[in-house]
Amino acid sequence: MSASPEPPEQWHRVLTLLSAVSLFIGTRSVWSQAASHRVWLAAVISVCYASILVCGALSLVVVRRRSLARVDLTVLVTAVVLVLGTWVMAHQGGDEAVLTTQAARELTAGSPVYGQPWPWLFGHGNVAYTPTVYGGYDFTYGYPPLAVLLTAPLLWLGHGGAPATAMATGALVAGSVLVWRMLPAPWRPAATMVCLGFSFLPMYGRQGYPAILALALLLPVVVRWPRIGAGGRLGRAGIARAACLGAACAAQQLPWFVVPFLLAGIYAVRRGELGPRAAAGVLLRIAGVAATVWLLINTYFLVLEPKAWLEGIALPLTQGATLHGQGLIGISLYLTDGSDRIDWYGHASLLLAAGLLALFVLFVRRLGPAATVLPWCAFFLATRSQDGYYLMMTPLWLVSAVTAPLSEFAGAWQPRPRPLAGPQRRTARLAAAVLVLLPALASATAAATGTPPLRMRVAAVRHSSPTGVSLLTLRVTNTGGTALTPHFTLTTGQGMDPYWRIVSGPGSLPSHATARYELRPWHGRFHIPGPHTRIRLRAFTADPQTLSSTDVGPALRTTTSSAPGN
DSSP: OOOOOOOOOHHHHHHHHHHHHHTTTTHHHHHHHHHHHOHHHHHHHHHHHHHHHHHHHHHHHOOSHHHHHHHHHHHHHHHHHHHHHHHHHSOOOOHHHHHHHHHHHHHHTTOOOTTOOOGGGSSBTTBOOOBBTTSSBOOSOOSOSHHHHHHGGGGGGOSTTHHHHHHHHHHHHHHHHHHHHHSOGGGHHHHHHHHHSTTHHHHHHHTTOHHHHHHHHHHHHHTTGGGTTGGGOOHHHHHHHHHHHHHHHTTOSTHHHHHHHHHHHHHHHHHHHHOHHHHHHHHHHHHHHHHHHHHHHHHHHHHHSHHHHHHHHTHHHHSOBOOEESSTTHIIIIISSEESOTHHHHHHHHHHHHHHHHHHHHTHHHHGGGGGTHHHHGGGGSSEEOTHHHHTTHHHHHHHHHHSOGGGGTTOOOOOOHHHHSTTHHHHHHHHHHHHHHHHHHHHHHHHTOOOSEEEEEEEEEEEETTEEEEEEEEEEEOSSSOBOOEEEEESSSSOOOOOEEEESOSSBOTTOEEEEEEEOTTSOEEOOOTTSOOEEEEEEETTEEEEEEEOHHHHHHOOBOSOOO
16 A cells, blocks of 8 residues: 655645735735726736635645645746736836936937936936935946846836836846745745735835846845855856856846855865865855856947946945935934944944954854845945845844755865864953954944034924915034035924025035025925924035034924025
8 A cells, every 4th residue: 555645844835835825915906006007917916815815724734745736836927927017006116217228328329428417307106306415416327237238128118217127127026936946845826925025125126226137137146045056156146146156247237246155165275175276266256156147248338438337337336325224324324313424334334344254254153144134234234224235134043044954065165264263262252252242343333422512493484374485594614624515404204304405605604614505495495394294404525524403393394485586
């Protein structure tokens, strides 16, 4: 009598169920829009609802592993249909999409891509400004060129950001399907859930983020990444992964931060297996393939516009964008009135990245599985600490957790200077960890404890209506020892409204001087929100980078109109 088939593990059933449940999120709103505009799509989504329900039931009752694997495949197909259907309903994208699409149009027309401002793309719909501490906005393309090259063939899809959102969404779907296939069968529903469920990664795809393309290229790299170059040979699979690594770096800047961790981890594992010489050879071959692919993708722009290309791909690091995000900068943005050492947040971020890399190298046997998580910790201290930097890379966390467990690093080489190998090695290693992170902590502390250099007070307000401000008069004192060139704005939430125009007042305010400034809203009128909304007057300066803030809600609501005429 033949043995009965082995049933699936209960945790596999739970993962399948959760992957199906994750597809509910955001689906109702898409169905509602489709029912009003595209009835056929609403019908397709209704079929997807049925698929989710059936898969949820089957995940709990099927008795064979093969049957549950088929349920996982059905959930994946359902997720892909929902992602593509949602793109059909919302595909115009935001600033990332319109910038990438415009860059693709310029490329096909034979015009320069980098260093060219396109201000007409911004300020309407979902296309937001990126303000800088210099008092202006960044209207140029600031990413490596792969997303532009892949968007160019899709320009026939229409105006706006649709071509770029199609490229990013397509890359997400392709990367998700590929990594689903590469993972062990019981873990595949987790890939569906993290890559296509919960709606947050597909949302970034519909916004046209080049980082989604970079993620799709990194996913196959991270699958079993400690085994790349095993035995001293790359093979076709290793060469393909190295090529994907180079292409990811040519798509967006975020992969630049994870590459050092992956390369350091591969070297440590291979050195523990093969010795230093052979491990260095493996590392050089990986880096050589990746660099060659990266260079090939960038060659056209490197030859035709080298200076603008270099400045463009480095733009996120040099543009001087204003503070924004959910990280440590919230101290200066919301909890205090600013800081005269804003640029130290950026220093802290880079120091933390370097410190975490040093820790990773010193303790790779323990920290190896976290190679895809540690790089993003540095962004918590950055001046642009948006949660998207973490969210878009979370599939890498999952893939590494499944295919690069702690056991893969048991024999990895770890440098052991004499102080770390002595009799007090436990204390010495703890001290080393603190030491390499101390510069970042000191820099972040310096930034967060800085004092606002400008003291600002509302002197008069001109109201165009009971709830509208058309002119604001300030009395501003520079309490610092350096002349400052302030740029003013009012904010009512976590974002930043456009800078107000300075009608009168000095461009540069000398140290310890006081001046009168008259400001006009960018759009001619500032609407005063309700009494429970916090209104903050902010002043940014670029050299040095500072932020000064003060609450002005009561003054705007009670000050009588006494400003001079237009």
